[in-house]
Amino acid sequence: MKAIWNGVTVAESDDTLLVEGEHYFPAASVRADCLLTSNRRSMDSARGECRYHNLFVNGDVLNDAVWYYPEPYEGAADLKGRMAFIRGVRIEE
Template identity: 55%
Template sequence: MKAVWNGVVVAESDKTVVIEGNHYFPPESLKREHTTFSNHRSGCAWKGQAHYLSLFVNGEMNPDAVWFYPEPTEAAAEIKGHYAFWKGVQIQS
């Protein structure tokens, strides 16, 4: 699977975890040179608190386009530290 935004692959792995239709990419698959800090947080009743990163690709910013659970609940332990995408990021096989 590939996560693509603004014509660039920002994550790639054949070992994603799919939950609620979202592919969660393992930590080593994220191309960190395309990410930047975000203060945004949100909560999920069964997964815990999500933290976000923004994407910066080809001179364009996509704020809060990446989310992850650094300390998920026990029910969502398999996605600890994995990254998911939204806000126009295309997931391709």
């Protein structure tokens, strides 16, 4: 699977985890040079604290485009070390 934004592949892996229609990529497969830290945080009652990154590609920024659970709850432990993308990022095989 590939995550593509602004004409650039920002993540690529054969090891995505599909959860509620969203592909979670291994963090190591996401291009670190395309990530900018975001201060946004949210809480999910089933998964735990969610943190975000902005995507930065070709001089453009897509705010809070990448999310992850640094310490997911036990029931969502498979999400640890994985990142997902908002709908503006195209996911394709």
